[in-house]
Amino acid sequence: ERGDVVATLAGVSKEYGGVHAVEGVDLQLHSGDVLGLIGPNGAGKTTLINLITGLVPPSSGTITVLGVDVGRTPVHRVAAAGVSRTFQHSKLFGRMTALENVLVGAHQVTRPTFLRRLFWLPSARRDERRALQHAASCLARVGLAERGSARASALSYGDQRRLEIARALASDPTLLILDEPAAGMNHVEADALSELITSLAADGLTILLIEHNVGMVLRTCDRIVVLNFGEVLATGTPAEVSGNAAVVEAYLGRR
Numbered sequence: 001e002r003g004d005v006v007a008t009l010a011g012v013s014k015e016y017g018g019v020h021a022v023e024g025v026d027l028q029l030h031s032g033d034v035l036g037l038i039g040p041n042g043a044g045k046t047t048l049i050n051l052i053t054g055l056v057p058p059s060s061g062t063i064t065v066l067g068v069d070v071g072r073t074p075v076h077r078v079a080a081a082g083v084s085r086t087f088q089h090s091k092l093f094g095r096m097t098a099l100e101n102v103l104v105g106a107h108q109v110t111r112p113t114f115l116r117r118l119f120w121l122p123s124a125r126r127d128e129r130r131a132l133q134h135a136a137s138c139l140a141r142v143g144l145a146e147r148g149s150a151r152a153s154a155l156s157y158g159d160q161r162r163l164e165i166a167r168a169l170a171s172d173p174t175l176l177i178l179d180e181p182a183a184g185m186n187h188v189e190a191d192a193l194s195e196l197i198t199s200l201a202a203d204g205l206t207i208l209l210i211e212h213n214v215g216m217v218l219r220t221c222d223r224i225v226v227l228n229f230g231e232v233l234a235t236g237t238p239a240e241v242s243g244n245a246a247v248v249e250a251y252l253g254r255r
């Protein structure tokens with residue numbers, strides 16, 4: 001039995017001057033899913049999550065995420081509806097502490113707090129304390145409880161990638177999108193990340209995982225979508241997808 005629908009893509013296409021980055025994608029994401037998105041370089045994975053988060057508008061088709069018509073909604077309002085993501089290339093502030101990086105993530109969607117801070121100090125102080133506690137709990141959630149006061153640039157590579165997840169968690173998302181979180185990780189780090197993703201899903205988060213580490217995707221996800229030349233080549237359980245001849249031909253067999 002599957003949970004409520006979190007996201008629906010219907011006939012979604014994105015064209016860049018004649019290049020069909022994403023073409024005719026139909027997709028549904030249900031509450032509690034850990035959905036993997038795989039495919040060769042240039043298959044359209046990043047474009048697809050840019051579409052889901054409202055960063056780029058679709059050329060055609062409709063995208064509904066958490067009740068929001070994404071193509072017609074400003075990106076910050078899509079985020080406020082409960083969508084959070086990490087990026088393929090790190091966007092941490094290296095000279096800020098780990099805790100400060102997480103606070104930045106929270107403030108992206110709680111701008112009114114700043115106003116209250118200006119006009120009503122006692123409540124602002126309370127808010128600030130709460131924000132710090134919340135940021136610390138996000139750090140703890142990814143296993144970085146002891147590293148809050150370390151500069152982000154001083155963390156190990158694997159810890160930096162986890163910090164990015166902590167920052168994405170700071171806005172209390174319903175849907176968490178991870179763009180190649182295991183890139184550059186060693187086996188031990190990738191296994192730990194896989195466990196973290198599974199435990200976040202157990203807490204009720206819906207997760208969309210874009211990854212080139214196919215072994216990790218197969219181990220972590222309930223369902224997998226394979227993109228190829230912007231189109232959905234296959235959708236299914238890890239066993240179905242890894243046994244699919246077209247997927248092996250287009251992607252798995254070439255690795």
Ligand code: ATP
Nearest residue numbers: 016019020021039040041042043044045046047048
């Ligand atoms: P990778 O695994 O390498 O990150 P990907 O599956 O995420 O690749 P995309 O980055 O979504 O693929 O790119 C899909 C196609 O769209 C590619 O052919 C790419 O060159 C093209 N594309 C993506 N963004 C743009 C853009 N802003 N302008 C022009 N073409 C683009």
